[in-house]
Amino acid sequence: MKLEKKPQTDEEKIVTTITELKEQFREKQKNLVYLLVGSLSVVLILSVVYIYTTSSKSKAAEFEAEGYKYFYGARGNDAQLMYLRALEAFKNAYNTRKSAYALLYIANCYVELGKFDDAITTLNDLISNFSDPINLSFAYHKLSWIYMKKEDYQKAISTLENLKKIKGAALQDLAYFQSAIIWEMAGKTEQAQAEYKELIVKFPNSPLTSQAKAKIK
Structure with a gap:
């Protein structure tokens, strides 16, 4: 129911x-x-x-x-x-x-202490981990200077070439000038002249241009 x-x-x-x-x-x-x-x-x-x-x-x-x-x-x-x-x-x-800035100063300290290999390692860490063009340009320039001190001119040149490739980087005019000096030290006059000429063309307003012109034969 x-x-x-x-x-x-x-x-x-x-x-x-x-x-x-x-x-x-x-x-x-x-x-x-x-x-x-x-x-x-x-x-x-x-x-x-x-x-x-x-x-x-x-x-x-x-x-x-x-x-x-x-x-x-x-x-x-x-x-x-x-x-x-x-x-x-x-x-x-x-x-x-x-920060890249701290690494730059760590590398500078190593350089002043004569520990070039530690400075190279530090700068390579900076280059691998940071992309800011300004800090990268300083890192590459310092690295090239260290290689010059170590008389490893080939690495110094290749490092400066890397600096030249960075878009918007500082110190690129210096990279050409320094490359020319290294080529001169190595007895490569033709390569040195080419670097000076490229500096004059690419950076006509650089304070280094007048010095580069004085080097042209």
């Missing part, structure tokens, strides 16, 4: 409707809480990242300032000690916040 469902009274219908609305409201509240928690988590993460980044920049800047003090204050009998302290400071700066 099938039982017939007793129809709800108006009062019961109102109670049922209110109950359903309460349930819907609770569900919306729950979803809102989840949304707020999620939003707060994102804000918290972003805040932590911002604070960490700002703190890292500030700390790295402190180490760099310390490095400059020692590097540019290196004189007399204490020069080597000052360069060692500068090296430590710039390494701390780099470990705190990676």
Whole structure:
């Protein structure tokens, strides 16, 4: 025998409707809480990242300032000690916040300490990990200078060729001039003359142009 469902009274219908609305409201509240928690988590993460980044920049800047003090204050009998302290400071700066600028100064410290191989390794790290044309140009130029000091003229020339290829790089006029000097040292007059001529054509306003013109035979 099938039982017939007793129809709800108006009062019961109102109670049922209110109950359903309460349930819907609770569900919306729950979803809102989840949304707020999620939003707060994102804000918290972003805040932590911002604070960490700002703190890292500030700390790295402190180490760099310390490095400059020692590097540019290196004189007399204490020069080597000052360069060692500068090296430590710039390494701390780099470990705190990676930057090409810190690597350049680390390499400069190694050069002043006579550790050319360490300087070469550092500059190659910079070239491999950073793409800023200005810092790259300084790295390549310093690298070529080190190879010249080591009398590895072929590597010095190839390094300067890499500098010339960087679009928008600084020191490109110097790269041509320095290449010419290296070719002259190697007794390659024709190659040296070609470098001077290219410098004059490509960089007519360079302060090195007048010197290059004086070298043309």
